[in-house]
Amino acid sequence: MNALNNFFFIALPYMALVIFLVGSIYRFTYKGFQFSSLSSQFLEGRKLFYGSVPFHWGVIFLFLGHLIAFLFPREVLAWNSQPVRLMILEITAFIFGISMLVGLVNLLVRRYTTPRLKFVTNKMDLVIYLLLIFQTVMGLWIAYNFRWGSSWFSTLLTPYLNSIFTLQPDITVVSLLPLTVKLHIIGAFVIIGLIPFSRLIHFLVPPIDYIWRPYQQVRWYWGRRKVRSPRTPWSVQRPKNN
Amino acid sequence: MDVRSQISMVFHLDKCIGCHTCSIACKNIWTDRKGAEYMWWNNVETKPGTGYPTKWEDQNIYRGGWQKTNGKVTLKGAGKRRGLTNIFYNPNLPVIDDYYEPFTYKYLDLIESPEGDDQPTARPVSLITGKPIDIKMGPNWDDDLSGTPDYGRNDPNLKNLSAAEQEVMFQLERMAFFYLPRICNHCLNPACVGACPSGAIYKRGEDGVVLINQEVCRAWRMCVTACPYKKSYYNWHTGKSEKCILCFPRLEAGLAPACMHSCVGRIRYLGVLLYDADKIEAAVHDDEKNLIDRHLDIILDPFDEKVIRAAKMNGVADSTIHAAQFSPVYKYVKEWKLALPLHAEFRTLPMLFYVPPLLPVMATVKQVDNSDQAEKMNPIAKYWDDNWLYDTSTKELWGTLDQVRFPLKYLASLLSAGNEDMIKDKWKKLMAVRIHRRRVTVGDVSNEKADETLREAGITAEMADGIFYLTALAKFEDRFVIPPAHREQAIEMLDFTGDTKGEVGFGIKSKIRRGL
Numbered sequence: 001m002n003a004l005n006n007f008f009f010i011a012l013p014y015m016a017l018v019i020f021l022v023g024s025i026y027r028f029t030y031k032g033f034q035f036s037s038l039s040s041q042f043l044e045g046r047k048l049f050y051g052s053v054p055f056h057w058g059v060i061f062l063f064l065g066h067l068i069a070f071l072f073p074r075e076v077l078a079w080n081s082q083p084v085r086l087m088i089l090e091i092t093a094f095i096f097g098i099s100m101l102v103g104l105v106n107l108l109v110r111r112y113t114t115p116r117l118k119f120v121t122n123k124m125d126l127v128i129y130l131l132l133i134f135q136t137v138m139g140l141w142i143a144y145n146f147r148w149g150s151s152w153f154s155t156l157l158t159p160y161l162n163s164i165f166t167l168q169p170d171i172t173v174v175s176l177l178p179l180t181v182k183l184h185i186i187g188a189f190v191i192i193g194l195i196p197f198s199r200l201i202h203f204l205v206p207p208i209d210y211i212w213r214p215y216q217q218v219r220w221y222w223g224r225r226k227v228r229s230p231r232t233p234w235s236v237q238r239p240k241n242n
Numbered sequence: 243m244d245v246r247s248q249i250s251m252v253f254h255l256d257k258c259i260g261c262h263t264c265s266i267a268c269k270n271i272w273t274d275r276k277g278a279e280y281m282w283w284n285n286v287e288t289k290p291g292t293g294y295p296t297k298w299e300d301q302n303i304y305r306g307g308w309q310k311t312n313g314k315v316t317l318k319g320a321g322k323r324r325g326l327t328n329i330f331y332n333p334n335l336p337v338i339d340d341y342y343e344p345f346t347y348k349y350l351d352l353i354e355s356p357e358g359d360d361q362p363t364a365r366p367v368s369l370i371t372g373k374p375i376d377i378k379m380g381p382n383w384d385d386d387l388s389g390t391p392d393y394g395r396n397d398p399n400l401k402n403l404s405a406a407e408q409e410v411m412f413q414l415e416r417m418a419f420f421y422l423p424r425i426c427n428h429c430l431n432p433a434c435v436g437a438c439p440s441g442a443i444y445k446r447g448e449d450g451v452v453l454i455n456q457e458v459c460r461a462w463r464m465c466v467t468a469c470p471y472k473k474s475y476y477n478w479h480t481g482k483s484e485k486c487i488l489c490f491p492r493l494e495a496g497l498a499p500a501c502m503h504s505c506v507g508r509i510r511y512l513g514v515l516l517y518d519a520d521k522i523e524a525a526v527h528d529d530e531k532n533l534i535d536r537h538l539d540i541i542l543d544p545f546d547e548k549v550i551r552a553a554k555m556n557g558v559a560d561s562t563i564h565a566a567q568f569s570p571v572y573k574y575v576k577e578w579k580l581a582l583p584l585h586a587e588f589r590t591l592p593m594l595f596y597v598p599p600l601l602p603v604m605a606t607v608k609q610v611d612n613s614d615q616a617e618k619m620n621p622i623a624k625y626w627d628d629n630w631l632y633d634t635s636t637k638e639l640w641g642t643l644d645q646v647r648f649p650l651k652y653l654a655s656l657l658s659a660g661n662e663d664m665i666k667d668k669w670k671k672l673m674a675v676r677i678h679r680r681r682v683t684v685g686d687v688s689n690e691k692a693d694e695t696l697r698e699a700g701i702t703a704e705m706a707d708g709i710f711y712l713t714a715l716a717k718f719e720d721r722f723v724i725p726p727a728h729r730e731q732a733i734e735m736l737d738f739t740g741d742t743k744g745e746v747g748f749g750i751k752s753k754i755r756r757g758l
């Protein structure tokens with residue numbers, strides 16, 4: 001049992017994190033062309049709405065929720081000190097969880113019932129769908145059966161995750177958790193480890209800078225004024241176009 | 243004054259014969275790849291007609307281009323707020339059926355079918371699924387179908403015409419149509435660039451070519467929505483958007499783009515325009531009726547000392563300024579004011595200009611009494627037994643500009659944002675050139691009449707000769723004045739594209755498998 005716990009809660013997280021880091025950087029540097037998700041809306045443009053939209057908003061909310069509980073446990077606990085606020089948080093999270101699950105199921109069904117999509121789907125897509133569905137179901141199950149996860153996450157799991165990130169893994173608490181919670185944790189790390197090999201990679205390049213970028217972009221290959229000026233040398237730095 | 247140079251185009255619609263050679267030249271070089279089969283960076287459509295993708299001009303469907311609301315110009319179907327909130331699902335994205343499902347035929351069946359009682363057939367199969375399909379649409383599906391209810395009558399430009407006007411237009415005896423070849427306009431205010439959340443699309447400062455960086459494109463597909471001309475295409479296999487690159491590898495080598503080089507009708511002209519980038523913003527924000535004037539106002543006179551000085555200051559090469567002075571595009575657009583941008587109301591300031599076609603309006607039909615002729619004919623011989631005749635005499639041509647076969651309104655909706663006078667003005671000029679040349683070559687037009695028409699059209703005899711020369715006689719070097727790219731400072735030195743022929747994207751050396 002101990003060996004298993006050690007493997008799943010110490011070895012697996014480190015493996016996943018290293019694979020995620022190295023793999024993502026490698027893919028960004030050497031496989032830049034593939035650093036995106038292969039959109040299939042062009043081949044099927046209606047059913048996608050009922051999958052993609054609920055899934056994405058759900059997953060974003062829940063991802064940020066987990067992240068905040070990890071980064072600011074004290075604030076979350078303070079927020080939860082009033083039952084009404086705790087209820088609001090938990091119910092919202094649960095709704096987003098359901099939205100995510102509905103979205104995922106719709107996506108899965110869409111992908112395997114639309115003939116055209118077979119040709120833009122690979123095996124990894126199926127793995128990811130199944131893993132994410134598993135993960136969401138586990139999450140909902142936990143939220144329903146072990147109430148007030150936002151509170152006990154902050155007290156139980158945040159220290160564990162901290163111990164991982166500070167390289168002093170301490171698994172005494174996690175090894176005592178119920179099986180479903182354990183599976184949820186394991187699922188999370190497996191997904192993290194698969195990011196560089198799947199379409200999930202696109203979450204690393206959200207187009208945030210679009211918000212402040214000017215609409216129009218004009219690029220010069222050479223500093224245009226510099227090229228003409230006799231005072232500057234011809235070895236001017238080339239701006240990078242591609 | 244911020245002087246920049248732009249490689250710009252003029253298409254002379256009177257000369258297009260609708261042969262699609264341009265499309266084929268382009269397809270063979272750039273889009274003969276998986277995922278790109280349905281793309282026609284250059285396409286030629288029959289007008290009136292629905293075009294490609296179907297009804298692309300109807301922005302109530304596709305929501306492309308910029309719109310002005312309360313003095314602010316925003317993207318209609320994309321942009322920062324709309325684009326980012328719809329990033330998980332783009333409600334305004336055309337799907338492949340709006341273009342057509344690419345297909346091929348099972349040619350091998352013709353050869354390999356076992357012997358039998360029936361002739362073997364080559365069934366059409368989808369190039370996406372490989373399964374047999376019923377072809378509902380294909381490239382140039384509406385070719386020459388201007389009279390049909392499905393195509394001609396569904397042209398979005400007809401919404402400006404009254405029912406009666408449409409009826410007249412579609413009378414069989416008056417039916418006229420023309421061809422509209424389209425490529426990316428390499429706009430001054432490109433909607434595709436504005437809509438790209440990843441910033442993958444950019445306009446090259448040196449020559450104004452608008453390009454999509456394939457490595458940075460993350461398949462958000464907002465450019466496809468935003469381009470009102472639907473000239474940015476999504477490659478479903480690579481998950482990247484692609485568009486006309488104005489054959490920049492050829493341009494940099496001093497060659498004309500493939501579509502232009504191969505154009506049978508020699509309708510295409512390419513040359514440099516100098517423009518003032520500082521004026522773009524104000525022009526884009528002006529009222530619809532002023533758009534074209536403001537657009538043309540951005541283009542600068544390459545002979546003006548001040549302009550030349552400012553251009554040099556800005557790093558425009560002397561050879562480029564020189565090319566701008568000999569630019570056929572400058573002549574058509576600014577000097578003769580003969581060419582107009584397509585759908586200026588989309589506010590992208592397209593830099594491809596069209597000389598409106600005169601031919602569909604020239605000949606009028608008259609009812610004549612041809613009974614003696616019919617009598618003389620051998621009764622067995624086939625002859626056209628109705629009594630409509632095309633009148634192509636110069637007198638009639640000139641007199642009928644207001645009663646033309648082809649409604650002015652239709653062309654105005656296409657080329658002048660609804661301003662009919664603008665089209666009339668071009669027609670008068672085109673007409674005057676013909677009458678002037680008839681005086682010179684045939685001599686059956688009186689000097690008074692020819693001079694009067696020239697005066698009315700507001701051009702001189704020299705101008706008319708110039709227009710005639712460039713329209714009818716121009717040689718390759720006159721039609722394409724390409725500035726040297728200065729290989730030593732060439733803009734994007736490209737690997738030999740043949741190396742990656744048929745792979746995903748071009749210019750990408752590594753073999754790439756997608757499906758992630």
Ligand code: SF4
Pocket residue numbers: 425426427428429432433434435452468469470471472473474485590
């Ligand atoms: S025509 Fe469309 S794709 Fe081309 S530059 Fe203009 S907006 Fe972009």
Ligand code: SF4
Pocket residue numbers: 257258259260261262263264265286421423504505506507508509
């Ligand atoms: S090659 Fe020239 S003449 Fe032929 S369709 Fe294209 S533009 Fe028209």
